Amino acid sequence: MLLLAVDTATPAVTVALHDGRDTVAESNQVDARRHGELLLPSVDRVLAEAGLGLDALTGIVVGVGPGPYTGLRVGLATATTFAAVLGIPVHGLCTLDGLAYAAGAAGIGGPFTVATDARRKEVYWARYEDPLTRVGEPAVDRPADIAEQVAGMPAVGQGARLYPQVFTDARDPEHQSAAALAALAAHRLEAGLDFLPPAPLYLRRPDAQVPKNYKVVTPQ
């Protein structure tokens, strides 16, 4: 097994190669505005470091969000195109699940929250029973509106750091790691569990308003 994992759903541009047991190589950068520029060179670097070509891959893993759309699409367009050219499967995973898996590796066991920055003073978030078990679907909300649901629980992800009044026990990891995402995918593949399609979790409709009518130019 050799998986290439990418995730651009958060400010992190993160890429990892995983052989099913261990991370072979990884690249992690945090730059919310340059996903498009940074991703392909990161893939190139990771492969070079491992001394491998894309043709060695058995699958692509991609974080499908939720996340700010423009960056999110960079990873998905890249992953789906790779998979199409190489003729290998692309496995979608919820980005928050990757962070939860990393939280487990960092020693968090019991119930906790994962929250990432959704901008516009909101977070993408989900609650976890344990690092492998999400409670319900990921959502996008104002932190104050979910304060009761997350009270007293540890929380990981940058969204937790941004709103300390709500997430009072913010912990590492702060940023998404493709290595964790790949490890989670390897675990799921081994256990015969399924994946999400490589389609974005937007959670919001596009901002677009149907115009009421054209503006009359003649002074009334």
Next chain:
Amino acid sequence: MADEPLVLGIETSCDETGVGIVRGTTLLADAVASSVDEHARFGGVVPEVASRAHLEAMVPTIERALKEAGVSARDLDGIAVTAGPGLAGALLVGVSAAKAYAYALGKPLYGVNHLASHICVDQLEHGPLPEPTMALLVSGGHSSLLLAPDITSDVRPLGATIDDAAGEAFDKIARVLQLGFPGGPVIDRLAKEGDPKAINFPRGLTGSRDPAYDFSFSGLKTAVARWIEAKRNAGEEVPVRDVAASFQEAVVDVLTRKAIRACKDEGVDHLMIGGGVAANSRLRALAQERCDDAGIVLRVPRPKLCTDNGAMVAALGAEMVRRNRPASDWDLSADSSLPVTDPHVPGTAGEEHSHGHVHDHDHVHELSKDNLYQ
């Protein structure tokens, strides 16, 4: 491969997901997935709606184009993609896919300019572009007069709209007349049954002291809206066909007049018209008439190649390969305001992707204006 490179082009600068494949100046495939219907109820292109549609359509459209062309991706000599100008989020989907595609195939990547592509597409219809080429580009997003001594390296803006693009004016007038979106085709159709001389709408920026090659359609748009409102306020019926014809006449009169003048001033004996508005039947007819009178050869591609498509990107990409222009780097960015003077975005280490070819640049042009047009 040097003379007839096989290139796949990806275009996602607005609401069409286009993938085209060309061999040299021969069109092999032109696959387009449009999200125009999703935008219609908003009365204009909604960037986020367009970006979402691009992502969904990207891989299937590439595969459709390859099938249509009957070629194997492994045989491609390069991948071209619109790097700008256009909607930032929309461009980024195409650029990301193109990079992944080129990288996975081990092919050079060419980030190219959308406007230069609109010009270069005519090579697929009428053969190699004359040098220099005079081009009038008119669409919902742009209205420019461009002089291109070398479409791969030297494109000079002579003039552009100072407010609305020509296609935008069509959309806005269609909205005032409650004809839906997009406005171009429906106004063209209604205008055929109307009198273009019925109402004398203003011709923007055509005074003797106005800039010779710039355009302005905002004043025209307001004048048409006022005229319609006056009719409505007086309780009279609006003669939709005559309004459409007279408005359209005002637009195409200015466009063709200025384009012909630019050809004459610069001593260029042919004119290329591209962009979505080049599909307008009256623009094509009037341009033909005026070019004939002026002894200028008119080149307008078929309507499907005038609107945004992948074939135009592939056409320019093929020219980049043929002229041995340096490929783009893997950190190529989508640049929503890529200047028209940059026909492509060469990498900083061009040799890295050029696969060892070392050719002399066979098209070196003097930068002196006087040497160019002899």
